[in-house]
Amino acid sequence: MAEITLEEAMKRLDEIVKILEKNEEPLEQSIKLFQEGMDLSKLCNDKLTHFEKQVVEIIGSKESQE
Template sequence: MTTDKPELSFEEAMDKLEEIVGRLETGDVPLEQAIELFQQGMELSQLCTLKLDQVERRIEMLIDENGSLSRKPFLQQLEEGEQG
């Protein structure tokens, strides 16, 4: 997000994103406001993605330090675990 406000935590960004989605789903938002909310939602989504990427890299570094890092990216391992 390109504001001078302090950066949100992942949880705060997700809460705000859920709030925006809820408002947009009601359909009671004027078009101009809906576009603004959509833009804010996209920025929050990007922030969440960046934070998740950072966490993934940190986890992979920690695992690598212990000598047991798999060749697969961490998130891919999680997705495969959910399927099985």
């Protein structure tokens, strides 16, 4: 799952939310989907944090050049 893009992770997370909202899956499957969703949520958060750090570095390097 580490090689999945942010966009792919968010799309899959949205799919999982829609499935769970229907409340039609057996409990065992719902728990598996919930765990996958939690993993995807963490992955998205980690990627966003990484992107934020990159932006801060870019801004910092541009400001130091001025």
